[in-house]
Amino acid sequence: MHEEIIKIKNKQDFLSFLNMFIKDFKNNKDSWGNSTVDTFLEGMESWIDDMEGYYINMNLPVPENIDWKVFADILYASKMYE
Known part of the structure; x- marks a missing residue:
């Protein structure tokens, strides 16, 4: 799945990844360490909180200018959007 993340360049790419991510959860739930909403959000x-270390350890550029408000909007809307 990591190979698909590297390919994400736009909204459609992200939606394709998200669709694959959902299918992976449905088909491989036992392999997920965080298989409930609360543990998934805690893992997130x-x-x-530690993500800069991941990018540094992987010799990748640390993301800058992340629009955290949009990400919060997505999470909040997902609470009730069908």
Whole structure:
């Protein structure tokens, strides 16, 4: 799945990845360490807190200018959007 993340350049690419991500969860739920909404969100929180270290350790550029408000809008809207 990591190969697909590298390919993301636009909204459609992200939607394709998200679709594959959902299918992976449905088909491989037992392999997910965070298989409930609360543990998934806690994992997300922890990773975001430590994410600079991931990029540094992988010799990748640390992302800058992330629009955190849009990401928060996506999460919040997903709470009720069908």
